[in-house]
Amino acid sequence: MASYADTARPDALAVPIEERRRAAIRGAFFSEYIDMFDIYVPIVVLTPVLFFFQPAHLPPGEEALLASLVFITTLLGRPIGAFLFGLVADRIGRRMASIYSVSGFGLITLLIAALPGYQSIGVASYWLLVLLRFLDGICLGGGYTGAMPLAMEYSRKSERGFAGGLILAAFPAAYVTINLVAMAVFALVPLHGLDSPYAQWGWRIPFVIGAALAGMLVLYYVFKVSESEIWITETAEGTQKLPLTDLIAGRSGRNLLQVLLLMTGFWLTQNLITIFIPATLLFHFLHLSKFQLTSTLLISYALLFFSYIGSGMLGQKVGRRRFFVVAGPLIATVGAAIMYVLVGVPGLSLPMIIVLVCVLSILVTSPWGVIVTYINERFATDVRATGFGVGFSLSVIIPSFYAFYMSWLGYLMPFRYTPVVLLVIGGLIGMVGALLGPETRDVDF
Incomplete structure (x- = not known):
C-alpha cells in the first residue's frame, strides 16, 4: 500500500490547497495537450515522408497499408495503456502514473526522432517506427488516465464542469499548434525527394519538440503536483480492492458498460469531425486547396477551444446527463442536416x-467538454482511474472502423450521404x- 510520502511531492503539506488544485488542473491540461500533439505529429509531419522508411516503388495498395499501420498501431496501444496505467493510478497513485506514462512517451518520441531510414538499415527502419508508435500509444493511453482523475479529485464540485471542459480544450489547442509548427517547418526546410533536408532531418524537429514538452511535464509533476488527497484518504485503511476485480463486478461493472455505450456513440460522431471532414469531405468532396483546407x-479548431470550455460550464449548470440527452438528438438532426448540405449541395x-x-x-463535439467530468463522476475512488481510462479508450475501437460502415452503407445509398x-x-x-x-453533477468524491 502506498503512503502519502510515497506518492506526494515532498513539500505537499506546506502548499496551500488552492495552489495544489491549480497545479493538478494545469497538469491535466498539458497532459492532454502533449498527448494530442504527439498523436497528430505523425499524421501531419510524417505522412509526406513515409517513403524515408520504406522501399522504393511499392504498389499503391501495399504503400497505403504500410502507411495505415503507423497510425493504427498507436490507436491499438491506447486502450492497453489506459488499462495498465489505470491500474497503476488506482494502486499507487495518480501522480506516479502520470510521471511514468509521460516519461515513457517522451523517451519513445525522442527515439522516433533518431530513427535511421530505409537506406541505412533496410525494412527494419519501418518496423522500428511501427513498434515505437505502438509503445508510444500505450504510454499516451496512460498519460491522461492518472492526470484527469487527479485534476477532478482536486476540483471543487461546483467547478468540475469548467475544469473538465478546460482540460479537453487542450485537444484543439494541440491541433492548432502542431499544424502551425508543421507549416513553419515545411516553409523553412524544403521537401523535394529522399535526399532533401526535410526528408533527412526536417521531420525530426516536431518530434524533438514533443519529447522536450514531455520532459518539461514530467518535471512539473515531480516538483509542482501533489497526489490526490481523496485517493490517499480512501486507500489509507489498507482495504483497497483490486481495481480490475471491482471494475468488472457489481455496480462498477454496470457503470462501465453504460459509459462504453455513451462513449461509443460520441466517438462515432467525433471521428466524422476529426478524420472524415479533413481527409474526405474537404479534400475529395469539396476539392479545397491545401491552403483552404x-x-x-x-479556424474551426480555434473555436473549439472555447466551445469545449463553454460546454463544460453549460453541463455544470443544467446537468451532465441532461446535456448529453439534448446534445445527442441535436447531433442526429441539426448536425446531420448540416452534413447533408456540405456533402450534397x-x-x-x-x-x-x-x-x-x-x-x-x-x-x-460539444459532449466532449462534459465527458471528462462525467466519466470520473461515474466511478468510485478505488477504480476511478481504471474506469475512466478503459471507458474513455476502449470505446474508441468500434467507431474507429467508421470508414467500413460508410462503405457498407454505400451499397444501400449514395456513398456521399453515408456520414449523415x-x-x-x-x-x-x-x-x-x-x-x-444517472445525473452525476452532485456526486461527492
Whole structure:
C-alpha cells in the first residue's frame, strides 16, 4: 500500500490547497495537450515522408497499408495503456502514473526522432517506427488516465464542469499548434525527394519538440503536483480492492458498460469531425486547396477551444446527463442536416463552407467538454482511474472502423450521404447511453 510520502511531492503539506488544485488542473491540461500533439505529429509531419522508411516503388495498395499501420498501431496501444496505467493510478497513485506514462512517451518520441531510414538499415527502419508508435500509444493511453482523475479529485464540485471542459480544450489547442509548427517547418526546410533536408532531418524537429514538452511535464509533476488527497484518504485503511476485480463486478461493472455505450456513440460522431471532414469531405468532396483546407480547420479548431470550455460550464449548470440527452438528438438532426448540405449541395462558397464546418464541429463535439467530468463522476475512488481510462479508450475501437460502415452503407445509398446516417446513429447511441445512467453533477468524491 502506498503512503502519502510515497506518492506526494515532498513539500505537499506546506502548499496551500488552492495552489495544489491549480497545479493538478494545469497538469491535466498539458497532459492532454502533449498527448494530442504527439498523436497528430505523425499524421501531419510524417505522412509526406513515409517513403524515408520504406522501399522504393511499392504498389499503391501495399504503400497505403504500410502507411495505415503507423497510425493504427498507436490507436491499438491506447486502450492497453489506459488499462495498465489505470491500474497503476488506482494502486499507487495518480501522480506516479502520470510521471511514468509521460516519461515513457517522451523517451519513445525522442527515439522516433533518431530513427535511421530505409537506406541505412533496410525494412527494419519501418518496423522500428511501427513498434515505437505502438509503445508510444500505450504510454499516451496512460498519460491522461492518472492526470484527469487527479485534476477532478482536486476540483471543487461546483467547478468540475469548467475544469473538465478546460482540460479537453487542450485537444484543439494541440491541433492548432502542431499544424502551425508543421507549416513553419515545411516553409523553412524544403521537401523535394529522399535526399532533401526535410526528408533527412526536417521531420525530426516536431518530434524533438514533443519529447522536450514531455520532459518539461514530467518535471512539473515531480516538483509542482501533489497526489490526490481523496485517493490517499480512501486507500489509507489498507482495504483497497483490486481495481480490475471491482471494475468488472457489481455496480462498477454496470457503470462501465453504460459509459462504453455513451462513449461509443460520441466517438462515432467525433471521428466524422476529426478524420472524415479533413481527409474526405474537404479534400475529395469539396476539392479545397491545401491552403483552404488548412485555413478552414485552423479556424474551426480555434473555436473549439472555447466551445469545449463553454460546454463544460453549460453541463455544470443544467446537468451532465441532461446535456448529453439534448446534445445527442441535436447531433442526429441539426448536425446531420448540416452534413447533408456540405456533402450534397454543389457550389458552396468558401466562407459558407467555413461557417458550416465550424457550426457542425462545435455542435457535434460539444459532449466532449462534459465527458471528462462525467466519466470520473461515474466511478468510485478505488477504480476511478481504471474506469475512466478503459471507458474513455476502449470505446474508441468500434467507431474507429467508421470508414467500413460508410462503405457498407454505400451499397444501400449514395456513398456521399453515408456520414449523415452515421451522425444520426452516433447521436442516438450517445443519447441512449446517457439515459441509462444517472445525473452525476452532485456526486461527492
